[in-house]
Amino acid sequence: MQEEVVRDLVPPAISALCRRGADFASAEDAVQEALLKALANWPDSPPRDPQAWLITVAWRQFLDQLKSADARNARELRLAQQPAPGTPPGTDDSLRLYFLCASPALTPASAVALTLRAIGGLTTKQIADAYLVPEATMAQRISRAKRQLGGIRLDAAGDLRTVLRVLYLVFNEGYSGSLDLTAEAIRLTRQLASLTSDPEVRGLLALMLLHHARRSSRTGPDGRLVPLRSQDRTRWDTETIAEAVVILQDALAADQLGEYQAQAAIAALHADARTVEETDWVQIVSWYDELLAITDSPVVRLNRAVAVAEADGPAVGLAALAEVDPSVPRHTAAAAYLHENAGDLTRAAHLYAEAAQKAGNTKERDHLLREAARLRSSR
Structure with missing residues (x-):
């Protein structure tokens, strides 16, 4: 039985049992048991309607579970005959x-x-x-x-x-x-x-696709983390990027801007630039301003400070970063990067080493330690 087939059958089966009166936990358990029977029976005798077969067997399994627990048989029969309880028509x-x-x-x-x-x-x-x-x-x-x-x-x-x-x-x-x-x-x-049709769903899908399109360039052959500015952009998946941009444009056309659409717009501007130098940082800052108006997130403020530094210079970026709570994740790493761009290599090396101690994973830690070592060796 193919994995894709199972994925398509499971949600409707669980929903059907819940509409008949099963609680979620029992419905999910019953469907899983029915799937085991399907694995055993379908290869030799596939049903004409797999969905109906799975729901029927799962419902019987649910009733058996109730009977084995000495449950109320009369209630089971009554529930089995009841229509879906108040389910909105057409809802998937x-x-x-x-x-x-x-x-x-x-x-x-x-x-x-x-x-x-x-x-x-x-x-x-x-x-x-x-x-x-x-x-x-x-x-x-x-x-x-x-x-x-x-x-x-x-x-x-x-x-x-x-x-x-x-x-x-x-x-x-x-x-x-x-x-x-x-x-x-x-x-x-x-x-x-x-x-x-909610545009934020399409915004999130576009955002995921844009990030996923850069996946192969995010690490080097040795498994090391490669930051965005150093990635080989010829390895980016241009077809996925093009698909994401179409999805994003469709979402933005609804004129109901949300945080995922704004994030996707920023990611699309990065994807559109053939080199770091060609990145439209001014427009990225503008999108961060839109995102801040929606979320007022300290993480967004941090990322905006870095974008401001790219658009207007590291001194302006450091001033913007000074307004961000230092406890925000990657604050120290951002400060290190901006100090390096400002020419303060000693301070930057110290901050890279400090940021490495706060890193959330091994790849990030090792990258920050290499950055600190690089600056120290260049002095």
Whole structure:
């Protein structure tokens, strides 16, 4: 049974069971059990309608679970005959699950794990490998998340912005582990974009694609981190960039600017420049101003300070950076870069070494240490 087929079948099956009265945890468990039976039976005797087969077998599995727990048989039969409880007409099953998995009742880590399991169709082991944690740990996390959703109705109103944050978290997990979470996040966001016309969904998809297009140039042959300004731009995926720009233009045409559209516009300006020197830093600063008006994020202020330095000089950039909280991640690294551009190599070397101690991963730490060593050796 192909992985793509399973991914397409799982969300509607879970949704169908929830509409019939199953809680999310029981529905997901029943569908997983039905999938095991499908793996055993379908190769020799494939069903005429795989979706209907999976829902039927999963529903029977759910009823068996209730019976084995000495549940109320009369209620089971009554639930089986009831229509979907208040489900808005035309609402896609997958979209309902996006909202459920991104419930504000869950922690971000739990929401991401549950999204990958219920909508992504990934196994607990695959998700655990992606997060570099033991399978038992991830199983506990997913089970705890499902318990927390026990009293939440599937047709309850959800928050699309929470869904988008969860998908962006999946994307930003990066490229570690045996599963490519960035590709999985793009796949899920494409699916969501097909279910809603909200321009921010298309903005997020464009943003992901633009970052993903530079993936092959982000590390060297030895695995070392390569910053944007030093990347080999001939290795960027121009077809993916072109697709992202079309998606972004379509989103911006709706004239409902959001943070993901603004971020994608900045990424598109970087992708459009054939060299670092050709980058339109003035327009990038303008987009950062738009983004600040939407989010007022200290991280955005930090990135804007670096862009200001490129547009107006390091002294102006350092003045802008002085207004940013020093506790913001990568603040010290940004200060090091701006001091280097200002010609204060001693101060810059010291800051690079200090930033390395605060780095969030090994590749970033090693890169910052090399930068410090480079400046010290040049003096």
